Amino acid sequence: MTLSLHERIRTDIESAILSGKLAPEDRLPVEHELMQTYQCSRMTVNKALSALAAAGLIERRKGAGSFVGRPHAHSMILDVPDLPVEVAKRGHVYGYQLLVRKLRAAARGNAEEELLAGGRRLLQLDGLHFADGAPLAVERRLVSLAAVPAIAEADLEKEPPGTWLLRHVPWTEAETRISAVPADAEIARLLKTPAGTACLLVERQTWRSSERITAVRQYFLGTAYHLVARFGSSRP
Template sequence: MAEESRPLALHARIEREVEDRILSGEWPPGTRIPFEHELTAHYGCSRMTVNKALSQLVKKGLIERRRKSGSYVRQPEVLSAVMEIHQLEREVRALGLAYAFRLIEATERSAGEADRKRLLLSAPAAVMHIRGIHSAGSRPFCLEDRLISLEEVPQARAADFSKYPPGSWLLEQVPWSAAEHRINAVGAGRAEAELLDLREGAPCLVIARRTWNASGSITQVNLTYPGDMHTLVAEFSPSGRAG
């Protein structure tokens, strides 16, 4: 019998069906998985079979077991290198979750004082202001608030950011030579809390990034993540100096 047509062992079937419910968003983070005795009754199998399936899901990082409480869908967590520019879609798909982007607004305007400060512009200029929500499964993953310099990237006027998330589009369209990251912990304001499905004041991580090339600033973006969904990682070597 071909490998593809062999029936799954029951523990593998249980594992796959629970995993499918998690990755589809049917069981979002925090959902309690049915107790082992409930799964045993549902599948008509031994508790050992159910335990084997759940143990594999723990190893995959999809669920966590809490003593005397049961098993729960884990909160997805992204590990990002501080000095790299990642595409949010890749971050989400690396978690095994469905990715989506919802454009809130994309408007052209003359740069005001706050815009010029964000992009470090010394003269009046036109900018594109973009806001959107990136989702992982059924949950908001990141709020993007971006300015693009139309002096440096005039083709942004014709881009359809409802189909192409701006970060991915920029990486493919515009060469950059340098970037700066600033990282802050903040409490979610009313607007951010509503968009990210958080309580007002909930902890968030904000990555403020500016990229530029020899002719000037390209873009500045503030990426706001729920505080429990993102971890930053920096790798470095000894410099030869103590401290």
């Protein structure tokens, strides 16, 4: 999938912010400079800058220009984990297999998918995580191409989607839900366990300001996943 020009401008600026080339409060090139650099119209530049502002990455100040925004602080009991890192911390060898990669529309009548899609198509990514060569988790992920157009061209055979997103897309909010479910026939086949085996289902959505980035469902064998949270007392 080839990026449109306004998506390429947005992706280039976003990459510069994430890499540290552009720091908080740095001023972006003015609109006419971007128009010259990309040989495009003011409307195209404005569309890219508006998307960056909506995502909370830049601030557009009337009469002054556009500036890199300050990162939003977040405090969560459950952070967004990077599975390869977590597996390595436990002393195991991580592996990943991409099973399904396809562009599709939001399922008709599915309000959550329609909100995630934002009027564009979704990238569906199904995969299997391994620890020491044994199946660890089945992952079913949807990514908003409206929010993350660059992922359409990413090499996700070598790097799992969750890791790629953590490296390239800053998030400001996340919602995690964990429940116990029996493995259906397909999940059981992939995890190499009998159907009906107890699994932990981790469902997570992430946002960048008000923009939805991704929704993922991960099925772990009940014996392979540990939830640990450490709390401080709210008492004085």
